[in-house]
Amino acid sequence: MQPFAIAPSILSADFARLGEEVDKVLAAGADIVHFDVMDNHYVPNLTIGPMVCAALRKYGITAPIDAHLMVKPVDRIIGDFIEAGASYITFHPEASEHIDRSLQLIRDGGAKAGLVFNPATPLDVLRYVMDKVDMILLMSVNPGFGGQKFIPGTLDKLREARSLIDASGYDIRLEIDGGVNVKNIREIAAAGADTFVAGSAIFNAPDYRQVIDAMRAELALASA
Numbered sequence: 001m002q003p004f005a006i007a008p009s010i011l012s013a014d015f016a017r018l019g020e021e022v023d024k025v026l027a028a029g030a031d032i033v034h035f036d037v038m039d040n041h042y043v044p045n046l047t048i049g050p051m052v053c054a055a056l057r058k059y060g061i062t063a064p065i066d067a068h069l070m071v072k073p074v075d076r077i078i079g080d081f082i083e084a085g086a087s088y089i090t091f092h093p094e095a096s097e098h099i100d101r102s103l104q105l106i107r108d109g110g111a112k113a114g115l116v117f118n119p120a121t122p123l124d125v126l127r128y129v130m131d132k133v134d135m136i137l138l139m140s141v142n143p144g145f146g147g148q149k150f151i152p153g154t155l156d157k158l159r160e161a162r163s164l165i166d167a168s169g170y171d172i173r174l175e176i177d178g179g180v181n182v183k184n185i186r187e188i189a190a191a192g193a194d195t196f197v198a199g200s201a202i203f204n205a206p207d208y209r210q211v212i213d214a215m216r217a218e219l220a221l222a223s224a
């Protein structure tokens with residue numbers, strides 16, 4: 001299992017001050033920058049693209065950037081995110097014409113590759129590509145918007161994904177995204193997640209460090 005990592009979703013950050021916001025949340029103890037890319041086609045919302053990712057690198061952000069592509073089709077944008085400095089690039093299997101090829105494109109470009117599963121999307125395809133993924137991201141809300149409630153059925157799916165990862169012997173991150181907060185993070189960790197995306201729980205709080213510290217305290221209890 002990978003060490004626990006907290007990945008604030010910048011979807012809930014102040015976009016007018018994005019560089020400062022990312023600096024601030026990293027200084028507050030975040031490990032990974034979760035970068036939500038929405039195309040108003042695969043999901044009913046529109047956010048940011050590779051130019052903003054490149055701008056964060058130019059601004060001086062060196063932490064891993066985890067680009068979650070909620071776009072369809074995916075292949076033609078993968079190269080742009082690699083050039084922009086994304087560390088992880090994840091996509092939804094139903095948004096790719098050729099899942100194996102999309103994963104390979106990401107790894108060939110030097111980034112880490114991942115698959116994202118919506119709450120009602122089965123994990124079946126994983127059995128064919130377990131050796132080609134560095135991250136599995138389970139959505140615990142339907143994608144498109146921050147600030148939604150965690151869907152409790154995702155806990156069973158996390159256990160299923162954790163068993164698949166452990167049985168595979170590969171070193172794959174298991175990330176959870178949607179409705180994660182201080183109150184539920186311990187239960188989510190106990191179900192098998194090691195990487196926790198949290199948008200509104202962190203960016204809507206007055207003190208980012210206080211929330212991240214509280215999350216880490218809960219995670220320490222989960223592994224005790």
Ligand SMILES: O=C(CO)[C@H](O)[C@H](O)COP(=O)(O)O
Nearest residue numbers: 009143144146147179199200
């Ligand atoms: O991918 C997403 C939505 O599609 C967001 O990352 C996610 O919902 C995080 O926001 P919050 O923590 O507020 O639920």
